[in-house]
Amino acid sequence: MQQIKGLTGLLVALVFIVAATPSQAQLFGRKNDDSAVRITQLEERIRTLTGQIEQLSYQMRELQDQMRRMQEDNEYRFQQLEGGGGTPGKRSEATPGSTAPGASAPGLAADGTPLSEPLVTPGGGFATLPSDGSGDADWSDTGGYQGGDGPVDLSNLANGLENLPGAGESQVPDQTLSTEEDSIAGIIASGDPRTDYDEAYSHAVNGDYAAAEQGFRTFLENYPDDELAANAQYWLGESLLSQQNYREAADAFLKTYTDHPGSKKSPDSLLKLGVSLRGLGEGQAACATFSELLNKYPNAAPAVLTQARDERRRAQCT
Template sequence: MSSPLHIRFAVAASLALACLPSVAWAQADDVDPEMRVEQLENRLRQLTGQNEELQYRNRQLEEQLRQLQGSAPAGQRPGPATAPPQQNAPYQQPSQNQPYQNQPYQSAPPNAGQSAPMAPTPPGGGNKRGDAFDPNRNPNAPGVPRALGGGQLPMGGNAQGGRAPGEPLNLSNNPQAYPDQGYQQQGAPAQPPAGGAAPLTTLPPSATPKDEFDLGLGYIQRKDYGLAEETMRNFIAKYPSDRLVADAQYWLGESLYQRQRYRDAAESFLSVTTKYDKSAKAPDALLRLGQSLAALKEKEAACAAFGEITRKYPRASSGVKQGVAREQKRVGC
């Protein structure tokens, strides 16, 4: 009797050691076999449901892979082992009109922050952009190139101005009434502009003496001395009694002096100092007269002109007085 009991005890102990996690199941089998069967059936149903779910997801992945292979170009089709793209950003073939749209793995298009590239113009001209600036369509539009002379195109002698009388001139740089006249230490004028083109005949925007004078003064400020000479000569001939004729005579001499026409310049400055010796430009004209005579190697006459300034115009500006002292030292008076 004892031998079978020992055998059963040994077998039970071995099973307990070998299947320690299944002790509860062993106890349940001893207690209720039907519950054990029910638990196994529930477990089988769970595994069956998980298997069906995995099969369904596998079919979805295969369908997405077939769609990807059908839409991608021939050289970019992924192989069988290629992972499918993310569902929220599927790959789409870029169109020619949208070269940077819907490209995967790209944070920003090339040349970000710049304007989109323009479509190339077809050979032979093609259609032009609607927003392109064409000066031939509207010659009066802002930005169209214009000739010098207050923004007016060259005109003949009988042409009429294009601006109402009384409106201010636009000389592009908003010059003051008279530019600062800095006398050079060596008395040498600026070099004349290159080119030997004949001066253009221009008219101011309106036919008033002040506008014509301002037109010539604008040429002086832009260093277009040829047009300045022509404009000032026309002004003196048309308005010999105008209050600005003395200034026009001075700027005529300045336009000649800057082109190294010293003899003609000296005659113009001499006319200011003799005919209009009470004008505001008379001291400046006398200084320029001395500089012109010095350039002509007339030292005594030049020194006499410099000395006449301090005697005749003791209240001349500081710039004129400094110019006299400098020129006397340079010439050796």
């Protein structure tokens, strides 16, 4: 009897064990299902985060591109401010007959295509100048044209300028020139190169180009060996170019380049030499000058390189 009871109890226990087995299997299966769901959710989350990271990376690249473009634009604007593209507020009483020989109209080349605006911003006050007053740094002594396609013979170019129509003739009437000289003579008398340079430069910035021209001429006469001489020679060219006196402007820019080969103004001087040559109708020489600038100074300021390329297109250089 006891054996029967024991067997009965054993059977009951077996029944409970068998009955419990599916439940345990279901429990473990549920855990596996939960893990799979969680893994799927994690994978989905990772994909979402990856997409967000890629989107942020794209936005960062876009911002970097925008910042680069803004920087280049600002450099160009600063170049224009120092040197200037704006509508001149005053032309220093320039007369209608002061257009340079070979130019069909003010601001036009001899072929009728527009020249770039002169790099002087009138009415804007002083541009920011370096504390040392030079705006230049000593580069390696690599004067003259080196490398590039179609190099310009500077000596021949200088001789050619002397033989152009109107060579040696001032574009400012004698009476006006005398008046400006008298006014500048009373201003530039400090004996301090920096003060006199700033005084002349202020005339250029304010659009008084004839006064600026005389100021820089006087500066160069008084301080030919000063560290600001290269800048003064360059701005003399800008002042002449702003008056459409292309021949004397070309001569001034050529002198800046040849007399101050280590100056940072060298690329700018080549650029404006080309612009002046275009104004004189010397398209071939202008194109060669722009090419020399782009080949010799590939690391020049972006604004200068951009304008040189634009000038080449305007001049229809091949």
